[in-house]
Amino acid sequence: MDNELYQAVLLQHSKQPRNFGPLEQATHAADGHNALCGDEISVALRIDGDRLAEAKFTGNACAICTASASIMTGEVQGLTKEAVQTLAANFRALVKDGHGPDVPPKLEILSGVHQFPQRVKCAVLPWETLLNAMQLPVA
């Protein structure tokens, strides 16, 4: 398909997502969903002090959402909570406007999303769910 949305790397992430599956020692977790298209995703975290030690996800979501979650869970590993929040904001700018400050190259493959306003929510959903999860300790 000749558009800038589904690039090869992105498709690869959606077909074989990284960090997909349950996280045994999760300390924090949250669910997210996109009412428009039915994306459903759960993000589980292991937070160690101020740092995000590990992030995994499960769910049933479209290629954009799955790829975004796959890349996200890799990128946030080891970051401080504050750094995660900054990165989430920059990523949102990237997929909404096509460019965000200080976004690592791996996340750049999602920049094409900004041309398709209806897909922005798909790309951002994993990040919103991640931010929610940081506030929600597992009982």
Added chain:
Amino acid sequence: MRIGTPSGRRRSSGAAQLASPPVALPTNAFFDGGLLFSSRMTGIGEISRYIQTFMTLNLPLIREQFPFLRETVNGHPLIYLDNAASSQKPSRVIGRMSRFLESEYANVHRGIHLLSERATAAYEQARTKVAGLLNANREEEVIFTRGTTEAVNLVVNTWGRENIKAGDTILLTEMEHHSVLLPWLQLARETGARVEFVPVLENGAALDLDAAKRLLAAGPKLFAFVHVPNTLGLENPAGELCRWAAASGTTTFVDGAQSVGHQPVDVQKLGCDFLACSAHKMCGPSAIGALWGRHELLSAMPPWQYGGEMVDRAFYDKPATFREPPARFEAGTPPILEAAGWAEAIDFLNAVGLEAIRSHSVALANLAMDRLRSVEGLHVFGPAERQSGIVAFSIEGVHAHDVAFFANERGVALRAGHHCAQPLMRKLGSLSSSRASFYLYNQPSDVDALVGVLSEAVAFFR
């Protein structure tokens, strides 16, 4: 991705016959120029099962009347398979609405002047047409609303609040659209009424009629159900359900959003108490629909919205008195322009023939059922033999949102998501599915395009 500009010619075909003449056209007329069939993809064997049906509509003439068909997407013709969400409009509806605005528009029932008289006449004539479409006993039984959703909310907030008490049972089905499900659930929560559901059978193949009979025999206060659900490709036996309900004194509300304008619907034959429908699903404009109700029920119902038009006598210091239905339930300036457009749509549908429209849409859906078997991992919800023009499906390993996006790149408009029936889709095990829905302007080659694009999507995403 670029949406193209109209490229077709404009030809007027006002007086031409939309339904085929009783004498069938020569068979080869349908293969001429590949207009209807692309023999490349559709096996003649499959088509032959439906050919009789496809010949009942004069499809080229019908398609001629829909300007949207001249749109292209990325150079592909636009193939509109999202009819269950909303339908496209024929030129005569578009023309009628613009003529109305030019020379007939004013507020209704108010002005003693020429334009107000014209507008009032058009508005009330629309009521007559809707009453005719539904075979209502009296025109005053038709109340204009914003659509099906508002009609449900009207009944819930008037009849419902008067009649539903703590401990009463409201019976729904598991296949209700959110617009029916949520208002009744809310009323139940507020009043302390109990809600029960008639289950759907495995894979959404049918409503569990044994359960329906049993639950209705217990005499619930109200039974609200969808005539043709927007996901499952089936038609509920509305007449039978209403008979069972009437036998135990249960009031019935039929959601006719997907049936009215797609097949003959006769409220007297159905024997229901209320029925709701939306103009936008039947070639009419959005923002208008109707509630039909039995006159004795309507006249006993209190108002729900207050304002101009619905009041009889108003005072500073005494309670107002209210007009008889339908005025009592039409507070404020109604959808006047939309009523004029809807009336024209009804004339158009009647000219084509509602039974023919139904057969045509169902035949296309059945052809799709046959052909979709070739797409690996595709699963269709609902019965094997279609009863409406709707085909909702999931594809293993490919998310519905990607399917719809990919299809759109090829000009095929599909719906993806939960189709406003989240609990049902959850029960069927797929919160996100794709849906193709057919209507009178769709043609057999649209099914080819659908199958082609789905096969491509599977190869691309899986």
